[in-house]
Amino acid sequence: MKITEPATAKEFEHYYDLRWKILRAPWNQPRGSERVTDDETSTHLMALDDNNTLIGVGRLHFNSIREAQIRFMAIDLPEQRKGVGTRLLQALEARAIEHGASSITLDARETAMGFYRKQGYNPQGPGHTLFNSIAHVKMTKEL
Ligand SMILES: CC(C)(COP(=O)(O)OP(=O)(O)OC[C@H]1O[C@@H](n2cnc3c(N)ncnc32)[C@H](O)[C@@H]1OP(=O)(O)O)[C@@H](O)C(=O)NCCC(=O)NCCS
Secondary structure: OEEEEOOOOHHHHHHHHHHHHHHHHHOOOOOOOOOOOOHOOOOOEEOOOOOOEEEEEEEEEOOOOOOEEEEEEEEEEHHOOOOOOHHHHHHHHHHHHHHOOOOEEEEEEEHHHHHHOOOOOOEEEEEEEOOEEEEEEEEEEEE
């Protein structure tokens, strides 16, 4: 497995496809709903398996000079729980440190809280509810 930045139009197409498939399609959200305006100014990383197939995506942006935020972490279904998310999260954290972050914040789906806890993120209180059904918890990690 390797972690790299999408660069070509084709790579970005696959990147957003996987984000949609895992984070939007199960809630009947249309294609395009997976994209947000600050995607253009964010850092994107993707995980590729040994056949160069895309198996995971995640994104990093800065809220202030010192505070980074991770969003849109999604691992392809058959590849979940095999360590891909951990590798991707650690690579995003390394980027955050490189760019001067001292903390990372994120809104975790309640179902993914255990994953982030394992990586040192602490719950800070309730976050938003997406599509009237997906509860989120605000979590932070000091770097
Ligand atoms: C949540 C997600 C990003 C985790 O990535 P992953 O590759 O499946 O996770 P890993 O295999 O690296 O898991 C690392 C550890 O966290 C735990 N873990 C993983 N997903 C978990 C979950 N949903 N709840 C509780 N613990 C979890 C695993 O048990 C694992 O520990 P172990 O291997 O010692 O048992 C991925 O499962 C996913 O894309 N889920 C669906 C979309 C989603 O919820 N995205 C996050 C939105 S905030």
